Amino acid sequence: MTLDTPPKLACPDQLELSGGLPTLMGSRCRNCGEVYFPASQGCTRCCAIDMEPFTLGSEGLLWSWTIQGFQPKTPYNGGESEADFKPYGVGYVEMPSGVKVESRLTVADPAALRIGMPMVLTLEAYRQVPGEAPVFTYAFAPAA
Amino acid sequence: MDNEVAIIGVGLHPFGRTDGLSGQQQGAYALREALKDAGVEWKQVGVAYGGSQDGGNADALSNHLGLTGIPFVNVANGCATGGSALASVIAAIQSGMAEIGVAVGFDKHPRGAFNPRPKDWGLEDWYGETGLMLTTQFFALKTQRYMFEHGITDDALVRIAQRAFRNGALTPHAWRRRELSYEEIAESMPVNLPLRKYMFCNPAEGGAALVLCSAKHARKFTANPVIVKAAVMRTRHHGSFEVFNPGLAAQQSPAPTVMASRAAFELAGVGPGDIDVIQLQDTDSGSELIHIAENGFCEHGEQEHLLRSGATDINGRLPINTDGGCLANGEPVGASGLRQVIEICTQLRGQAGQRQVADAPRLGYTHVYGAPGVSAVTILQAG
Ligand SMILES: [Zn+2]
Numbered sequence: 001m002t003l004d005t006p007p008k009l010a011c012p013d014q015l016e017l018s019g020g021l022p023t024l025m026g027s028r029c030r031n032c033g034e035v036y037f038p039a040s041q042g043c044t045r046c047c048a049i050d051m052e053p054f055t056l057g058s059e060g061l062l063w064s065w066t067i068q069g070f071q072p073k074t075p076y077n078g079g080e081s082e083a084d085f086k087p088y089g090v091g092y093v094e095m096p097s098g099v100k101v102e103s104r105l106t107v108a109d110p111a112a113l114r115i116g117m118p119m120v121l122t123l124e125a126y127r128q129v130p131g132e133a134p135v136f137t138y139a140f141a142p143a144a
Numbered sequence: 145m146d147n148e149v150a151i152i153g154v155g156l157h158p159f160g161r162t163d164g165l166s167g168q169q170q171g172a173y174a175l176r177e178a179l180k181d182a183g184v185e186w187k188q189v190g191v192a193y194g195g196s197q198d199g200g201n202a203d204a205l206s207n208h209l210g211l212t213g214i215p216f217v218n219v220a221n222g223c224a225t226g227g228s229a230l231a232s233v234i235a236a237i238q239s240g241m242a243e244i245g246v247a248v249g250f251d252k253h254p255r256g257a258f259n260p261r262p263k264d265w266g267l268e269d270w271y272g273e274t275g276l277m278l279t280t281q282f283f284a285l286k287t288q289r290y291m292f293e294h295g296i297t298d299d300a301l302v303r304i305a306q307r308a309f310r311n312g313a314l315t316p317h318a319w320r321r322r323e324l325s326y327e328e329i330a331e332s333m334p335v336n337l338p339l340r341k342y343m344f345c346n347p348a349e350g351g352a353a354l355v356l357c358s359a360k361h362a363r364k365f366t367a368n369p370v371i372v373k374a375a376v377m378r379t380r381h382h383g384s385f386e387v388f389n390p391g392l393a394a395q396q397s398p399a400p401t402v403m404a405s406r407a408a409f410e411l412a413g414v415g416p417g418d419i420d421v422i423q424l425q426d427t428d429s430g431s432e433l434i435h436i437a438e439n440g441f442c443e444h445g446e447q448e449h450l451l452r453s454g455a456t457d458i459n460g461r462l463p464i465n466t467d468g469g470c471l472a473n474g475e476p477v478g479a480s481g482l483r484q485v486i487e488i489c490t491q492l493r494g495q496a497g498q499r500q501v502a503d504a505p506r507l508g509y510t511h512v513y514g515a516p517g518v519s520a521v522t523i524l525q526a527g
Contacts, residue, residue: 010270064292070335075272075277103276115292
């Protein structure tokens with residue numbers, strides 16, 4: 001995707017946009033090597049608190065999925081009216097490190113989703129309210 | 145064991161919707177019913193543990209029952225609130241802190257799905273704002289993965305819901321008392337696939353309470369005490385697949401249910417094959433599906449056959465959720481775990497009427513699971 005101005009992000013700390021594809025950022029335990037998304041202050045595996053930033057990447061495999069069939073209550077802030085709400089896909093995507101990242105999916109068609117299929121990270125304008133800049137979040141799309 | 149604790153009284157305020165009664169009033173009603181059942185006065189109670197999620201503080205029930213000065217501890221463990229309160233009362237009685245104790249839970253939730261605040265769970269706002277923080281979503285994602293790994297089809301999810309509503313129809317105090325056909329469930333609105341409308345329980349209202357004392361004194365109060373052989377609560381380990389997790393660890397580890405269940409069986413000195421009647425957390429069909437195996441009642445993947453064969457029906461080998469469970473009773477979070485215990489007590493006392501499990505069941509089992517990865521299990525024996 002091409003954007004003229006930097007997009008307004010719901011979770012800027014979780015994303016790196018300087019390269020070609022958006023990339024998810026997490027952390028890794030310096031003691032035992034366990035990887036976390038989002039970045040964690042401490043390691044729940046070995047109880048150490050020595051963490052370093054870790055790049056999770058932009059591609060993974062679909063690990064599980066569902067379709068969000070009803071409009072969530074607050075704190076969801078998609079901003080659309082109940083009548084305008086469209087179901088969206090949600091899944092966990094297994095990244096190369098083995099960590100599974102929970103994410104919106106760009107497709108909401110059960111027939112187009114299959115556990116194990118390759119997915120690629122993109123940005124999605126999940127909040128589009130007239131008179132406001134759209135707000136983007138990360139989402140996974142089926143890899144071409 | 146000479147340090148065992150017994151349940152000597154049970155009380156319920158029917159679950160569902162009760163306009164005009166607050167959650168605390170429904171809790172107080174249940175507690176009075178339990179005291180009446182035990183033949184005990186509130187003045188004789190030496191310790192109380194209780195909780196609700198949306199119904200206010202449990203210790204405020206003293207304003208309804210009487211200000212007797214006892215230690216009354218508020219418990220807040222989500223869906224495992226009742227189980228945690230019960231485990232705490234038992235420990236208090238075993239320690240000699242009190243002779244008679246009560247566990248009470250109640251709630252009154254707004255309609256519709258729960259809407260938790262990310263900050264309460266140590267999460268950032270974006271997780272909720274972008275539409276990822278829903279319990280229904282989590283149950284669906286966990287169920288979808290589980291069915292994939294163990295070769296289970298939607299048929300199992302439908303049958304669980306169908307049995308719940310069939311049992312609910314036999315339960316006078318259940319909220320949902322209409323049997324649903326296979327098609328009605330299978331074709332109901334997709335809420336979070338693979339889970340559909342009639343595969344989810346609804347937040348509700350209600351109250352539940354238990355009166356307990358040392359097992360050696362139990363017969364002073366009642367002719368049919370129920371002995372608590374085990375009451376165990378456990379929280380999650382690193383790597384278990386729990387609700388409200390933006391990321392899951394590379395290596396999965398057993399759920400808190402597995403740990404609580406194993407510990408309870410060990411403590412009680414019995415195995416899953418010895419249990420005559422079972423209550424499992426069924427906030428949705430998928431959760432019960434997983435919990436049947438996590439609690440040791442079958443191997444992972446055997447559920448579909450088990451359900452199809454009728455083994456989990458009231459007249460089957462493993463009667464599960466004989467009162468219709470959360471699916472037919474709704475889930476007032478604070479009271480839900482104690483309702484399960486009450487149903488098992490009712491079955492062990494032989495007082496379950498049309499839904500009574502045959503041949504005088506002797507051993508019963510209850511299991512709750514809740515956010516953010518808490519499980520409580522009890523094993524109960526007819527006294
Ligand atoms: Zn570590």
